[in-house]
Amino acid sequence: MNQLFEFIFQSSYDGIYVADKDGNGLMVNEAYTRITGVKPEELLNKNIRDLVNEGIISESVTLMVLDKKRTHTIIQRVKEKEVLVTGNPVFDENGEILYVVTNVRDISELNQLKLELQKTKALSNQYLYEIEEFKKKESVQMMMDGVVAHSKEIMDVIHLAQKVARVDSTVLIHGESGVGKEVIVNLIHKYSDRAQAPLIKVNCAAIPQHLLESELFGYEKGAFTGADSRGKPGLFEQADGGTIFLDEIGDMPLDLQAKLLRVLQEFEIRRVGGRKNIKIDVRVISATHKNLEMMVQNGQFRQDLFYRLNIVPIKIPPLRERKADIAPLAYYFLNKMNKRYGFNRRFHPEVIYMMEHYDWPGNIREMENLIERLVVTVDHEEIQVSDLPFSLLNQDVRKPISLKSMVEEFERKIIRDYLAKYKTTRKTAKILGISQSALVKKMHRIGLK
Structure with missing residues (x-):
């Protein structure tokens, strides 16, 4: 016994x-x-x-x-x-x-599960709150003339664009494909004194090189076989009084670069086959995703032209470097597609989390195309993580990440955004509903200085 x-x-x-x-x-x-x-x-x-x-x-x-x-x-x-x-x-x-x-x-495991449940609930509530806030702010954000502006990085770009809009200095916009260079061009033109005149856009990479000169500068009748018998004004003439945007300027051939330089120096053009110069009044904005300075060193781009174009450089950071813009952009495109196709789709909060941890190699253009695809192809109202394409799901974001790390990262994002807005820890703490000392301790704990 x-x-x-x-x-x-x-x-x-x-x-x-x-x-x-x-x-x-x-x-x-x-x-x-x-x-x-x-x-x-x-x-x-x-x-x-x-x-x-x-x-x-x-x-x-x-x-x-x-x-x-x-x-x-x-x-x-x-x-x-x-x-x-x-x-x-x-x-x-x-x-x-x-x-x-x-x-x-x-009961430590039970307490841990309880704590994680509370944190998950708080995180979900915060995401839902942000969703509503983004919806409320959408009209304000989007009425920056088509620019979704939430991050400090893009706000700095907008501020510079509005400043240079008031003068006629040439602007060279740098940025990867899909970052929204054309949107900034529209903004500059709209805030300029030339807003009521034409804005002519030219993609130098899309026009065959042997036709680019005649497209830009026009031609006289009989200038070449197949030419219009009446001749044709070029895009520079069409932009007279306004703005011409030369996109992908890095693809312009060297011989044509010399003629463009003359236009920038003399403000006059000569049509192909013509004998007289034509005065023009045009503001020139160019853009590229290439490293023009390296091209200058390699003899692929004229140094004198580069200096003429690069009087005011504007660098648009890629989407992966301005995470704060990802959620506002996502909701903007979602609402845009819902209105276009008559749907009422919405995002599960985890979808936004996944988007914020994706690198977006195609930048804003990739996001817009992805969201349109999701809106028109999913069979349910709420877009789930499982609906995202393999390329997005296959990123590092799918690697195991603890709930503690997720919460701390979310806290960092909220505190960083509020500090940028309210400037001091005292005001930020008041908005967040905690004491200033508690905010400072939390910032130290999650690695914010």
Whole structure:
């Protein structure tokens, strides 16, 4: 019988600790050590009061049972680990306590799950709040003349574009394909004194090189075989009084670069086959995704032309370097496509998280095309992570990431954005509903300075 009792005692998954009527440890099973990390020799033949004084346990349910003479359950800390303990009295025939049997259960995992659930709920609520805020702000953001402006990086670009719009200096816009160079050109033209005159856009890479000169400068009648018998004004003449945008200027052939340089110096053009110069009044904006300085060094682009074009350089950062614009852009394109096709699609919050952790090699153009594809192809109202294409799902964002890291990253984003808006920790803390000291501590913890 004793062997059976010992087997049952040691087989229990929960920890068991037995003390006598004076609080001295008599028995403890292996599960108690597994759960709490406290070894048997630290408990046996020692009084429970000493264990409390030594800090091994935070408080004693055994002493509560001895005092009240009834069952007690408390949450106890044993060597910094939180456990649920229940003390049960064992009485003799006279109703006096002989022993107290304490059952110990590990609740740290349960607490962790509870905490993670609370954080997940808070994160989802914050995403839903941001969604509503983005919807409210959309009309303000988008009325920046077609520019979704949320990040500091793109706001700096807009500020510079509005500043140079008031003068006629040549502007060279640098940026990867799809970052929105043409949108900035539209902005500059709209805020300029030439806004009521034409804005002519030319993609130098899309026109065959042997036709580019006649397209830009026009031609006289009979200038070449197949030419219009009346001649034709070029795009520079058509832009007279306004603005001409030379996109992909890095693809312009060297011989034509020399003629463009003359236009910028003399503000006059000569048609192909013509004998007289024609005065023009044109503001020139150019753009490229190429490294023109490197092309100059390699003899592929004229240095003098580069200096003429690059009087005011504007660098548009790629989408991966301005994460704060991703969510506003996504909701803008979603609303745009919903209106275009008569749908009422919406994003699951995790879709935005995935988008914010994708590199977007095709930049804004890639995002717009992706969202249009999702809107017209999914069979349900809410666009899910599973609807995203493999190329996006296959990024590093799919690597395991702890909920703690996700929450900290989200906190960093919110605090960084609010600090940029309200400038001081005092104002930011007030908006966030916490004390300034709590905000500073949190910033230190999540690596914000």
